[in-house]
Amino acid sequence: MAEIRLCKLRHSYLANPESDDDYALKSVDLTWEEGLAYALLGPSGSGKTTMLNILSGLLTASEGKVLFDGRDVTALDARERNIAQVFQFPVVYETMTVGENLAFPLKTRNVPVAKIRERVGFIGEELGLTPLLNRKARGLSAEQKQRISLGRGLVREDVSAILLDEPLTVIDPAEKMALRRTLKAVQLHLGVKLIYVTHDQHEAMTLADRVVVMDNGEVVQVGSPEELFNNPAHEFVGYFIGTPGMNFISCEVDGDDLVVGQSRFALNGLSERLKAGNKDLTFGIRPEFVSLRDAGAAGTIPGSVTKVENHGDEQIVSVDIGPGRMLARVHQQVRVQVGNTVHLAPEPGAIRLFENRKRVDLPKSAFGGAS
Numbered sequence: 016m017a018e019i020r021l022c023k024l025r026h027s028y029l030a031n032p033e034s035d036d037d038y039a040l041k042s043v044d045l046t047w048e049e050g051l052a053y054a055l056l057g058p059s060g061s062g063k064t065t066m067l068n069i070l071s072g073l074l075t076a077s078e079g080k081v082l083f084d085g086r087d088v089t090a091l092d093a094r095e096r097n098i099a100q101v102f103q104f105p106v107v108y109e110t111m112t113v114g115e116n117l118a119f120p121l122k123t124r125n126v127p128v129a130k131i132r133e134r135v136g137f138i139g140e141e142l143g144l145t146p147l148l149n150r151k152a153r154g155l156s157a158e159q160k161q162r163i164s165l166g167r168g169l170v171r172e173d174v175s176a177i178l179l180d181e182p183l184t185v186i187d188p189a190e191k192m193a194l195r196r197t198l199k200a201v202q203l204h205l206g207v208k209l210i211y212v213t214h215d216q217h218e219a220m221t222l223a224d225r226v227v228v229m230d231n232g233e234v235v236q237v238g239s240p241e242e243l244f245n246n247p248a249h250e251f252v253g254y255f256i257g258t259p260g261m262n263f264i265s266c267e268v269d270g271d272d273l274v275v276g277q278s279r280f281a282l283n284g285l286s287e288r289l290k291a292g293n294k295d296l297t298f299g300i301r302p303e304f305v306s307l308r309d310a311g312a313a314g315t316i317p318g319s320v321t322k323v324e325n326h327g328d329e330q331i332v333s334v335d336i337g338p339g340r341m342l343a344r345v346h347q348q349v350r351v352q353v354g355n356t357v358h359l360a361p362e363p364g365a366i367r368l369f370e371n372r373k374r375v376d377l378p379k380s381a382f383g384g385a386s
């Protein structure tokens with residue numbers, strides 16, 4: 016399986032682009048490693064499909080190169096790149112049997128009959144299609160048809176990567192989980208590079224080894240699901256990943272402290288460095304790492320509860336702390352009501368600081384208690 020590199024890639028759908036705003040993709044440099052499952056995650060219009068189509072060869076980028084194992088394939092079409100693509104709507108031949116559908120990409124490449132039989136049997140088994148091999152595709156469910164689409168890509172031993180563009184969109188909710196599990200199992204078993212486009216963070220986080228987060232035509236961060244959750248490189252990632260997303264509160268440096276709402280956090284000698292830069296600082300903490308205290312203490316921020324949302328065994332508590340709102344995700348047994356005054360205690364090791372929306376690299380011991 017090939018390593019894929021995108022070098023200085025830019026794409027505009029306009030004939031004469033003038034500013035950055037005219038580009039659907041703005042300068043992307045990215046390496047897709049062998050054998051890993053990737054999710055391409057971002058909101059609508061962020062450039063995911065554009066990137067996928069450039070990878071597959073359906074679209075030629077306005078600028079830049081696509082390299083497969085160092086070979087320049089920028090000018091080659093999808094077939095010459097050995098890329099298989101699975102779209103939102105399954106692409107199957109309705110009048111053919113499932114087995115004939117799976118065999119089709121091999122027949123058109125004149126693969127010997129015995130080999131075709133072997134590969135169709137193998138892939139049918141991998142995708143749970145064996146009992147359906149002799150059935151006509153017509154009348155099968157969308158989920159079964161999407162398995163066939165996937166199988167038509169996987170059946171070729173020389174396939175460089177399988178690109179999937181929101182493949183679960185038309186699948187019945189009850190069947191989504193099963194297909195996602197099959198995808199993950201097949202990817203692990205066959206070691207094929209999988210690139211999966213989605214705007215659903217849950218899908219991305221459960222399926223991928225690496226998530227490529229896109230916003231407004233740019234790659235904002237590439238990382239494992241854990242990295243994106245624990246160390247978002249950019250406020251957008253902190254906000255987009257997580258349910259609910261990360262809390263962001265505007266803050267400032269005063270003397271040796273970081274001031275957040277009415278609280279001061281000792282910065283352990285880092286204030287000079289932060290003062291030296293631009294002052295657009297944001298304090299970030301995930302709701303999962305905020306607990307509630309009845310009384311003020313070092314390391315807490317006072318505020319007034321404005322909303323309590325019940326989520327089964329947990330509740331999301333919304334607290335007005337003056338310069339903004341902070342959410343805490345706490346256990347159902349924590350007793351809290353709208354109007355209560357609470358003291359929010361962010362876990363010091365989980366506090367992140369952002370300067371001009373980008374995360375500041377700080378040692379874990381950066382934050383002391385509040386005073």
Ligand SMILES: Nc1ncnc2c1ncn2[C@@H]1O[C@H](COP(=O)(O)OP(=O)(O)OP(=O)(O)O)[C@@H](O)[C@H]1O
Pocket residue numbers: 028039057058059060061062063064065066214
């Ligand atoms: N064929 C096209 N012609 C002109 N503009 C296009 C075309 N396809 C996409 N765009 C524009 O390029 C930008 C990126 O679109 P793209 O479809 O790549 O985003 P996306 O993240 O895949 O969004 P979605 O999740 O809605 O499919 C958008 O502003 C979109 O309007």
